[in-house]
Amino acid sequence: MHRSIATVSLSGTLRQKLEAIAAAGFNGIELFENDFINFNGTAAALGRITADLGLSIDLYQPFRDFEGMPEAQFQRSLERAERKFDLMQAMGASLMLCCSNTSPLTLDDPARAAAQLHELAERAARRGMRVGFEALAWGRATSLYGQAWDIVRRADHPQLGLILDSFHTLSLKDDPAGIVDIPGDKIFFLQMADAPLLAMDVLQWARHHRSFPGQGDFDVVTFFEKTLLAGYTGPLSLEIFNDVFRETPNRRTAVDAMRSLLYLESEARNRLAAAQAERPQRVLETVELFSPPPVPALSGFSFLEFAADEAAAETLGALLRQLGFRRVGRHRSKAVVLYRQGDIHLIVNAQPDSFARGRFDAHGASVCALGLRAADPVAAVERATGMRSQRHDSPLGPGELPVPAMIAPGGNLVHFVSAALGTTGLYEADFILEDGGADATDTGLQAIDHVALGLAPDQLDTWVLFSRAVLGLEPGESLELADPFGLIRSRGVANAERSVRLVLNVSQSQRTRTARTVSVTGGGAVHHIALRCEDIFSTVEQLRANGTRFVPISDNYYDDLPTRLDIDAALVARMRAAGVLFDRSPAGVYLHSYTESFGQGLFFEIVQRIDAYDGYGASNAPARMASQAQE
Amino acid sequence: MHRSIATVSLSGTLRQKLEAIAAAGFNGIELFENDFINFNGTAAALGRITADLGLSIDLYQPFRDFEGMPEAQFQRSLERAERKFDLMQAMGASLMLCCSNTSPLTLDDPARAAAQLHELAERAARRGMRVGFEALAWGRATSLYGQAWDIVRRADHPQLGLILDSFHTLSLKDDPAGIVDIPGDKIFFLQMADAPLLAMDVLQWARHHRSFPGQGDFDVVTFFEKTLLAGYTGPLSLEIFNDVFRETPNRRTAVDAMRSLLYLESEARNRLAAAQAERPQRVLETVELFSPPPVPALSGFSFLEFAADEAAAETLGALLRQLGFRRVGRHRSKAVVLYRQGDIHLIVNAQPDSFARGRFDAHGASVCALGLRAADPVAAVERATGMRSQRHDSPLGPGELPVPAMIAPGGNLVHFVSAALGTTGLYEADFILEDGGADATDTGLQAIDHVALGLAPDQLDTWVLFSRAVLGLEPGESLELADPFGLIRSRGVANAERSVRLVLNVSQSQRTRTARTVSVTGGGAVHHIALRCEDIFSTVEQLRANGTRFVPISDNYYDDLPTRLDIDAALVARMRAAGVLFDRSPAGVYLHSYTESFGQGLFFEIVQRIDAYDGYGASNAPARMASQAQE
Incomplete structure (x- = not known):
């Protein structure tokens, strides 16, 4: 596919962004208008720079508050559009994104909206350009792609089509199934964004917390698949507003961006290839989707x-x-x-x-x-x-x-x-x-249970996508753990059979235990290693006898346990004596203990999993971090 | 008043928190249970430490998911309460906070809730203790203080009272006016929290974004005033869940906390003193409220x-x-x-x-x-x-x-x-x-319009409160500005007559223009100085003639202006020639221009205010920062 990305998705000056985008192998860009307004050069110069970098300008965006307006505003907006068409002509862009109106002046009148968009498309047509209409999730009259398509259909102009954005559909929990019924050639552009599930205002969510496909919680693959099934063959693009990406070195962001599209394409391709029906097979003949070897087993x-x-x-x-x-x-x-x-x-x-x-x-x-x-x-x-x-x-x-x-x-x-x-x-x-010698006593440790990494805040999304796309590990729940000096965000990633588990820990603070590992290693480094055994009490006893020092756990922790949980008093006494922590889920039990740190803040965790417990004892992390803070 | 603070409001180990709280002059604490669970010492030892520091333990909190439960759970919860009473007795705490139930098991049955709380109070009474019931904003059956008071009233036990928390009331936009009708001696405890107005899930808002009174957007003074008018004479306390405070050095946070209470007291005192009615006068005779000299004129x-x-x-x-x-x-x-x-x-x-x-x-x-x-x-x-x-x-x-x-x-x-x-x-x-000499040419600069400060993220709340409480400056809108390398949060503070204006700029990024000022100065330092004139075109012309270099503004900015705004073409041409930026509000117009930076990233802004324009040209900051990034 033709792969594209909106300039707003990366940090830097426009020129730096373009260079990073080209270096990551993209074919084109969406030009975010503000990037152009603050660019120190003409539209023609921008056209030359992008062409020299091998990039097309696939979309000029956004054109706001246009459709459904009273007549006076409408005429003014047409004037405004002509000025934007001038620029697009000079830079060599032929598609404009018009997003649904958020102005209080707009009228909820699809016929008027259609007529006005028809006129806009007519103006575009005179210049050989096209207009795509997109439903913003917070649009005043039009917020769903179905409504936007209805207006585009009514407007009935060859130079007017629909623009789809997965964020606007999935954030409203709208069903993307209906996309397959839209003629593929009337979908002019596709923007793919993922996002974490957050309970907040959709506009704030959209402006600050979108992420690349594969980094969030949305079912972006299905959305993409539906668009392909509609017969869409245009650019596959990313428009990501993300506070962290605004600060992240743009070369890294651009690589993540490309990886996210390749991941999306390969996942969609797998689904289409698995289907026996005619339509998916036709898609695979029409569109070239990235097809790497499967995720490693x-x-x-x-x-x-x-x-x-x-x-x-x-x-x-x-x-x-x-x-x-x-x-x-x-x-x-x-x-x-x-x-x-x-x-x-x-x-x-x-x-x-x-x-x-x-x-x-x-x-x-x-x-x-x-x-x-x-x-x-x-x-x-x-x-x-x-x-x-x-x-x-x-x-x-x-x-x-x-x-x-x-x-x-x-x-x-x-x-x-x-x-x-x-x-x-x-x-x-x-x-x-060699013969290991008689001096070392086996302590019953049997396998590496998981490896925890300390990441800088701008590395978490990178790692979630890397884990999924490269290693085939799926992320679990995103948790918040209270260190005495700041909150840690923690997320496990694991393969389906749970034989490989990583835990990704992030801290904004400079002073938490996690952050101090990051500061030593620059991030992405191992912060603790969890080793599994079958009988934690005998293992810990033997380790203590060998001289291993464990992070001490407060007696108050053990006093509190039976008030929170229905738990055998003898087990609590045993855990108290051994310094072992306890967690329980509906699936099973997790017993664990942490060694004191050695160099660079690194430490070991001794764990025993009982039944199908699938977590990492997150509820006990505060006890561990508080104790480490007192070390 | 007796001034208190919840231990969850500060960073550090429990011992470090207590020392910071004592050093800031507090009289007591609310002990957040998790801090105790992770404390490496007994309840009795904690009691001795707090006593040595001159602190009372005013509240043990929170006791969760108690009222309105089916019988089996209720009996279990009573057992749990007895264990907590044991601890409270050992540490010398006599008031427990019971917050409204969030469990899916709870029944919406005020009579049952009242009966169960009565029994809890009866258990407390046997030990000479008391229980306070508080409505959580996200409580399942009880979310408003009026509902909580209704249950407390029905329960009718001398050892059971109400706990008020301004966050839970003001976040739901509930009216605090009804508080005055609650008997003051049935209000057992008062927690004051402020918060910025955020469009998000109330639980997430509460857990991450509360702030000290005077740092946010809530009308905390009225809430406090109503509680005093009810006849409340108990502790004035702070319970603040804030991600930034978790990372901030706790001595600074504790000073901010104390300042917020002193501010709250003095503001409430001013209001009560201004009232001629009997009730306010009685409050002032009963309760000693901090009374500093007025804010400076x-x-x-x-x-x-x-x-x-x-x-x-x-x-x-x-x-x-x-x-x-x-x-x-x-x-x-x-x-x-x-x-x-x-x-x-x-x-x-x-x-x-x-x-x-x-x-x-x-x-x-x-x-x-x-x-x-x-x-x-x-x-x-x-x-x-x-x-x-x-x-x-x-x-x-x-x-x-x-x-x-x-x-x-x-x-x-x-x-x-x-x-x-x-x-x-x-x-x-x-x-x-001395005689200034003939070499310097007057450029028409007349006054300091405002001074902009570059702050580290953990300094913004500190500065908003300092500005309000110490300098009497009121904060304006909180804005987000896009630097090419990250978002800047910006907030102006000014006195009523607008003769003193400061702008507080914060960046999470290490790479924005603002952050680079912070990194040089450690934060809280002047990042630019805005000087006002009456005719910006003549001033800028003279400054250029003198050799002053200005940040260049893209031609695209001037091309875009008339598409956004109804604006005179001749004015645009003049601004383009001079490199002057334009902003307009319903009240007036702001013309401004930025000099290039000299040492430490510091620069000057030349401004002209027309009519009653009251902002700082925030919409143009991205143009300035993009240009500076290209410097």
């Missing part, structure tokens, strides 16, 4: 890799032994050591001149790579690069297995390890295995 | 003072001469130079070891003090110190006039200059007047 964490130097590697090694890990191997060609317990593999990389060392030099000892088990690692990286992530190739020693990898937002690596290798095959090939 | 800016060293003083002097200022004096005892044009006095202070030099060393050349003309400078500073601002005394040379001063939030000084001195009296006393 992930079956768990293969390993986590820590960046270190020699001294940090010693310290980390001692800590891991305390946690019950054994040193089981060293890499054939690099200063890299492998630790293991249960199915958990932790790698400490102190190889000079390596990617890991670069991360260590920038951020200190920290997680620099995740290994994920995937059915088809090569396809997984192909999907990632198709979705505009960068691949990463490490130098390979003799006899070592290639492990396809890519760079996640924020700079850490994600490796895909072939599931066919089993849980240990990779290490047998790449490491000289 | 301000009649304009006396001067602005720049902090500099010798080199910066030279540079600034050259710049000011370009703007048409003359050097008219040097200070009798300090390295301080005075510049004048019209009624504008600008002082450049390069005195070593002075307050100004400290500011210069920290922030570079910047405005370090405002002088305001006041009818009674001594009373103005007394009010300021009463409202918890710090006074500032400068060393005084022989023959110099004392100019009472105080420290504004962020660290700059505000001097009050006696209006009786006229516009020049101060300078005749303190300065050796």
